Amino acid sequence: MKLRNIFLAPTAILMAVTMLAPLAIIMVYSLLTRGAYGGVELPWTIENFTRLWDPVYAVIFLRSFWIAAVATALCLVLGFPLAMFIARSGSRKNLYLSLVILPFWTSFLIRTYAWMFLLRDTGILNSLLQALRIIREPLSLLYNDGAVILGLVYGFLPFMVLPLYATLERLDPSLLEAAADLGARPRDTLVRVTFPLCAPGIRAGAILVFVPCLGTYLTSDLLGGSKTVMIGNLVQNQFTASRDWPFGAALSLALMAIAMVLLFAARKRGEEML
Amino acid sequence: MxxxxxxxxxxxxxxxxxxxxxxxxxxxxxxxxxxxxxxxxxxxxxxxxxxxxxxxxxxxxxxxxxxxxxxxxxxxxxxxxxxxxxxxxxxxxxxxxxxxxxxxxxxxxxxxxxxxxxxxxxxxxxxxxxxxxxxxxxxxxxxxxxxxxxxxxxxxxxxxxxxxxxxxxxxxxxxxxxxxxxxxxxxxxxxxxxxxxxxxxxxxxxxxxxxxxxxxxxxxxxxxxxxxxxxxxxxADFLGAMNWIDGIGVRPEAVSICPEGRKAVVTGVTYLGSFCHIAMTLTEGGELIAAQVPPGSTLQSGQTVCVTWNSVDEIHV
Amino acid sequence: MKRGLAVYAVFAYAFLHVPLLILAVFSFNSSRFAVWERFSLQWYRAVAHDGNLIESSLNSLIIAIVATALATIIGTLAAYGLWKRGSAWLSGSMYLSLVTPEIVTGASLLALFQWVFRFAHLRLGMHTVILAHVGFSLAYVVVVVLARLRSYDRTLEEAALDLGATELGAFYRVTLPYLVPAIAAAAMLAFTVSIDDYVITSLVAGVDSQTLPMVIYAMARRGVNPALNAVSTLVVFGLGMLIMLSERLRKT
The missing domain is CATH 3.40.50.300 (P-loop containing nucleotide triphosphate hydrolases)
Structure with missing residues (x-):
């Protein structure tokens, strides 16, 4: 056997076991009926997929899309100037860049908890505002869509900044000089030259933020509570409390299908995500 | 004005x-x-x-x-x-x-x-x-x-x-x-x-x-x-090749090889199509000097020749 | 404009880093409420005496170390194999594993394990957690090592073969040393994603394999608890030290 094949064998087995086999099981389960005590039973049915159109669930899908879209837009708006600042900071680039990447290395769970600590009714923000006598009753900052969006932006901002920085860094400075030379003011240069040339980075960043936000579970669970349910929470619920595995499987496949369509659309435009 | x-x-x-x-x-x-x-x-x-x-x-x-x-x-x-x-x-x-x-x-x-x-x-x-x-x-x-x-x-x-x-x-x-x-x-x-x-x-x-x-x-x-x-x-140097002899500049194309003049030993002959580039060392003073001669030249390394140039072609800086 | 950007950047960095700083500061507060009283280490003492926290930390460490070692070795070999000649279905399934939402990965693994347990006499536990962790961190390792191989000069390996090395010898003595920095970076990445994971772990863990993130999650759901601030501070500090150490090693 060739060395290459020997080297690839463990990964092939592992991928088959941890990725493809579970996917196959999910596909089969999604077409079966929920068992009386959890689990799955015959007969075959497509009812789990038709249930996705039920308004109760459609609303959750739409809300997830909305929250992920707003979080992505905010990441873009907040991330672009930051990426620009880093790209233009000369020899300190690496320092500023690592300050953006640093949160990557600290626990996502703990960073989400930090916002719970800040936003709770008895959290630091409310305590501060009450101590300053700006408010008398605590504001409900936690457990709403806004808190989830905030948590997502906080968690995924680096995913937006990195690709934006990479394209800005590669941008030929003489193109910006040419724009100024041809009479464009800094704002015109930004709109007519920098933005269009950064389109690949913007697309990559948007996909890198939107796809995980859409499938998020932890952020909406901790910061959204029972009020902001997203697709991820719905999936988790089917596999645990509701014990409706076939529907959970159908939801999972729907979520994956959406993610794949988005990624495929982005790749079709010639960008390499990996 | x-x-x-x-x-x-x-x-x-x-x-x-x-x-x-x-x-x-x-x-x-x-x-x-x-x-x-x-x-x-x-x-x-x-x-x-x-x-x-x-x-x-x-x-x-x-x-x-x-x-x-x-x-x-x-x-x-x-x-x-x-x-x-x-x-x-x-x-x-x-x-x-x-x-x-x-x-x-x-x-x-x-x-x-x-x-x-x-x-x-x-x-x-x-x-x-x-x-x-x-x-x-x-x-x-x-x-x-x-x-x-x-x-x-x-x-x-x-x-x-x-x-x-x-x-x-x-x-x-x-x-x-x-x-x-x-x-x-x-x-x-x-x-x-x-x-x-x-x-x-x-x-x-x-x-x-x-x-x-x-x-x-x-x-x-x-x-x-x-x-x-x-x-x-x-x-003078940047605008083209230049020979420097006793502080006076002479461009290679102004140097000609003839029966009388300063003695020099040919050290290299490079054929360049439209002309031949001759590298020489002056016997007196030992300075390097280059000349351009017609491509048909039969000069060879080691040969001793005489070089001369017109004083109007001299460049004083 | 330059000045405006700099001012903005200060706010952006504050947004990224101040929440954790506040969390850390209040882990040293003697009050259990979000009002500063005085400096105290009582919450750290509480953490030190919490058997649940200690046990789950040990579990997390064991899982992360074993999973990282396996994923790094297997992933490095795979990256080399893929660099020799690509494999559409392997790359495809790894791509899939990178983009699948965690909750879907966890749920589908749980479904697989439960199905297997119908035939085999097994239960959820450390082994299922480790298998899951190796599975999801493998793609990260391959991506990082493959990126380094992309800038590797194929002729170096050919030269080794030309000088009489076997294929395996050329890999071991020429290619592998070149890959060391990437392998270290990949191991760091695998370790951090493993030790941090809650979503997948919580679905495939058994009663005896509670991990630290699972305990942290449960504490967070229960309410304000300065002991949790102390744990968080320790984790962030620990990971920070680990990164600094690995940077040091990388530079020497």
Whole structure:
């Protein structure tokens, strides 16, 4: 056997076991009926997929899309100037860049908890505002869509900044000089030259933020509570409390299908995500 | 008369210096560039010529000194408020815009119009009207260079700044483009400030040349003056090969081999097609001397010959 | 504009880093409410005496170390194999594993395990957690090592073969040393994603394999608890030290 094949064998087995086999099981389960005590039973049915159109669930899908879209837009708006600042900071680039990447290395769970600590009714923000006598009753900052969006932006901002920085860094400075030379003011240069040339980075960043936000579970669970349910929470619920595995499987496949369509659309435009 | 000069000068640098963090790129340069001239800044890389160009364009601000354009001081204006335009070394064509989009860009921003007729006129002048809708990536090197030119001249700048615009072209094309560029300059009548490190380019195209070295001006003059009467050893050497004998310069093409004269030993013969390059060592003094002789020469290494030259060809610096 | 950007950047960096700083500061507060009283280490003492926290930390460490070692070795070999010649279905499944939402990965693994347990006499536990962790961190390792191989000069290996090395010898003595920095970076990445994971772990863990993130999650759901601030501070500090250490090693 060739060395290459020997080297690839463990990964092939592992991928088959941890990725493809579970996917196959999910596909089969999604077409079966929920068992009386959890689990799955015959007969075959497509009812789990038709249930996705039920308004109760459609609303959750739409809300997830909305929250992920707003979080992505905010990441873009907040991330672009930051990426620009880093790209233009000369020899300190690496320092500023690592300050953006640093949160990557600290626990996502703990960073989400930090916002719970800040936003709770008895959290630091409310305590501060009450101590300053700006408010008398605590504001409900936690457990709403806004808190989830905030948590997502906080968690995924680096995913937006990195690709934006990479394209800005590669941008030929003489193109910006040419724009100024041809009479464009800094704002015109930004709109007519920098933005269009950064389109690949913007697309990559948007996909890198939107796809995980859409499938998020932890952020909406901790910061959204029972009020902001997203697709991820719905999936988790089917596999645990509701014990409706076939529907959970159908939801999972729907979520994956959406993610794949988005990624495929982005790749079709010639960008390499990996 | 000073007044006359002021009238004819379109661009003037007054005692301009530029310091970067670790070095002085331009040191106390004063220049007057006549209206309508093809003016070249010639020098080795790092001599400050590009920095001068960038200060005129507005990408750099002089540390000290003044830049005047059309009797208006411009050294603190941003690039978009100066009536000069640049042809970049890399051309800096916007990759997301078509040829036409590139040419329109400046019209829209600098002049506030998008006069399609002018765009097409200029594209016709550079023979690109058929490729108006192409993207820069679909053009050849020569075509890109012409788009960069068209994009700048459509704005009718007071001075067109060209930063080594031929260096990205292959050598064959370069010679042809020299002629085209010179013709274009005559036709549109715009003042050209042309930066190059290639002395042949500067000599063949310019009305006037300023030779620079180490951030300072060495000499300003017509191509003939610069070549035939260099004022410094640097200028003499930079403009072409030069023999130095007893402190006097003689160009190899002025050296002839004849029955009488100074004795020299041939050390190398290189056949170059249209002529033979002969390297020699003077028997007296031991200086190296080079000559150009007809290609049919039968001289060989080791042979002793006599060399001579006309005293009018001597260059004293 | 330059100045405006700099001012903005200060706010952006504050947004990224101040929440954790506040969290850390209040871990030293003697009050259990979000009002500063005085400096105290009582919450750290509480953490030190919490058997649940200690046990789950040990579990997390064991899982992360074993999973990282396995994923790094297997992933490095795979990256080399893929560099020799690509494999559409392997790259495809790894791509899939990178983009699948965690909750879907966890749920589908749980479904697989439950199905297997119908035939085999097994239960959820450390082994299922480790298998899951190796599975999801493998793709990260391959991506990082493959990126380094992309800039590797194939002729170096050919030269080794030309000089008489076997294929395996060329890999071991020429290619592998070149890959060391990437392998270290990949291991760091695998370790951090493993030790941090809650979503997948919580679905495939058994009663005896509670991990630290699972305990942290449960504490967070229960309410404000300065002991949790103390744990968080320790984790962030620990990971920070680990990164600094690995940077040091990388530079020497």
């Amino acid at each position: 000073p007044q006359q000069t002021a009238h004819d000068t379109i661009l003037e640098l007054r005692r301009v210096s530029k310091d970067f963090a670790t070095q002085r790129a331009v040191a106390d340069v004063s220049l007057e560039i006549p209206r309508g001239a093809f003016f070249s800044l010639l020098g080795p890389s790092g001599c400050g010529k590009t920095t001068i160009l960038r200060m005129v364009a507005g990408f750099e601000t002089p540390t000290t000194g003044e830049v005047w354009l059309n009797r208006q001081r411009i050294d603190s204006l941003p690039p978009y408020r100066r009536n000069v335009n640049t042809v970049f070394q890399s051309y800096a064509l916007f990759p997301h815009l078509s040829v036409q989009g590139n040419v329109e860009f400046g019209l829209r921003h600098k002049k506030g119009t998008d006069d399609i007729k002018r765009v097409l006129d200029v594209l016709k002048q550079v023979h690109l009207e058929a490729k108006a809708s192409r993207k820069p990536s679909e053009l050849s090197g020569g075509e890109r260079q012409r788009v960069a030119l068209a994009r700048a001249i459509v704005l009718e700048p007071d001075v067109l700044l060209l930063d080594e615009p031929l260096s990205a072209l292959d050598p064959q094309l370069r010679k042809q483009v020299r002629v085209e560029l010179r013709d274009l300059q005559r036709r549109v009548g715009v003042t050209f400030l042309f930066v190059t490190h290639d002395q042949e380019e500067a000599l063949s195209m310019s009305d006037q040349i300023a030779v620079m070295n180490g951030g300072a001006l060495e000499q300003v003059g017509t191509p003939r003056e610069i070549y035939a009467q260099p004022r410094s050893r640097f200028v």
